[in-house]
Amino acid sequence: MNRDLKALKWFFDTQILKDPFKPGYATFKVTSRCNLHCTFCLPAYYSGELGEAPTEIVKKIIDNMRDSSIVVLSFEGGEPTIRPDILELLEYAHDGSFYVMLTTNGYRLSDEGFLAKLADRIDFLHYSIDEYHWNVKAYDTLCKFREYGLKVNVQTVVTRYNLSKLEEKVKKVHECRYKIVILPAIDYPTSKVKLAPDPEELYKVLSDLKKKYGSTLNNSWGFIKALRGEKVAEKVTSYAITVYPNGDLPYPDDINGKIVGNLSKEKLNDIMKKPVVKDLQRYMLSNQAKFEYLHLQTSTFNSLTDLLSYAAEMAKWRFLGRG
Numbered sequence: 309m310n311r312d313l314k315a316l317k318w319f320f321d322t323q324i325l326k327d328p329f330k331p332g333y334a335t336f337k338v339t340s341r342c343n344l345h346c347t348f349c350l351p352a353y354y355s356g357e358l359g360e361a362p363t364e365i366v367k368k369i370i371d372n373m374r375d376s377s378i379v380v381l382s383f384e385g386g387e388p389t390i391r392p393d394i395l396e397l398l399e400y401a402h403d404g405s406f407y408v409m410l411t412t413n414g415y416r417l418s419d420e421g422f423l424a425k426l427a428d429r430i431d432f433l434h435y436s437i438d439e440y441h442w443n444v445k446a447y448d449t450l451c452k453f454r455e456y457g458l459k460v461n462v463q464t465v466v467t468r469y470n471l472s473k474l475e476e477k478v479k480k481v482h483e484c485r486y487k488i489v490i491l492p493a494i495d496y497p498t499s500k501v502k503l504a505p506d507p508e509e510l511y512k513v514l515s516d517l518k519k520k521y522g523s524t525l526n527n528s529w530g531f532i533k534a535l536r537g538e539k540v541a542e543k544v545t546s547y548a549i550t551v552y553p554n555g556d557l558p559y560p561d562d563i564n565g566k567i568v569g570n571l572s573k574e575k576l577n578d579i580m581k582k583p584v585v586k587d588l589q590r591y592m593l594s595n596q597a598k599f600e601y602l603h604l605q606t607s608t609f610n611s612l613t614d615l616l617s618y619a620a621e622m623a624k625w626r627f628l629g630r631g
């Protein structure tokens with residue numbers, strides 16, 4: 309199905325029919341190898357532990373999501389550009405059934421041949437830039453991606469130690485007319501170093517930046533207000549899924565979930581109908597606090613004002629190519 313029709317259907321199902329579990333966004337971890345070992349990352353995402361499917365199986369996984377409600381398909385990792393077939397896979401996915409994103413730490417972004425081919429194969433480039441990715445200098449040359457026709461959404465991890473440096477990053481992104489999404493570091497139960505910023509301090513910084521730089525900041529007001537406990541939704545919802553490199557689907561997410569199926573063998577629509585998925589959804593509704601953080605950003609779309617302002621900004625960006 310065409311991605312714009314899917315988006316309308318997703319809107320109807322979630323906002324009018326109030327389906328709280330219709331996934332619209334898929335994080336596809338196409339590899340578990342990475343050239344970096346960031347402090348806040350789960351080792352399984354850079355050690356190769358979760359493996360990597362061969363090209364034909366990855367295509368099968370993509371096919372099994374085509375007729376589902378997934379509107380945005382994000383290629384992530386590990387570092388997805390480590391795969392030699394990444395351009396082929398992006399091209400395969402980019403047939404009009406998804407908005408395709410590539411999330412990278414910049415591993416191959418100095419390769420001009422690679423960059424020239426990228427613009428035809430993706431809708432948005434998600435570029436992770438911060439001190440923890442060792443590439444903070446990339447902010448200085450960020451605008452060069454315009455020459456290749458790429459729409460860039462920077463994602464930057466904010467910790468208690470780099471909160472004060474956030475504004476200079478947002479300012480540089482604003483100058484290039486791109487967007488930036490700010491991801492607070494999560495302290496996993498296994499994390500040795502505690503990095504998560506204080507939510508109240510983060511609220512103050514993000515709300516000031518949002519007032520000053522407007523839609524450059526891709527974090528919604530709903531997300532920002534939720535940091536100080538303001539309610540964003542009646543119930544916690546799950547509009548995003550994570551897909552492992554071999555097609556396994558941990559549900560409702562990779563932190564608290566169970567593997568409920570494998571997309572190299574089953575269609576997403578069929579997996580979502582399984583009794584185990586329905587049980588996990590009931591569990592999620594009764595243990596909201598546990599899931600709140602991870603699903604917060606998409607739950608904010610239950611506020612119609614937030615959803616419409618976000619959708620309007622993204623549509624403007626899509627059609628006009630401006631941040």
Ligand code: SF4
Nearest residue numbers: 342344345346349386
């Ligand atoms: S670049 Fe991304 S995948 Fe690689 S170690 Fe860092 S956070 Fe993990």
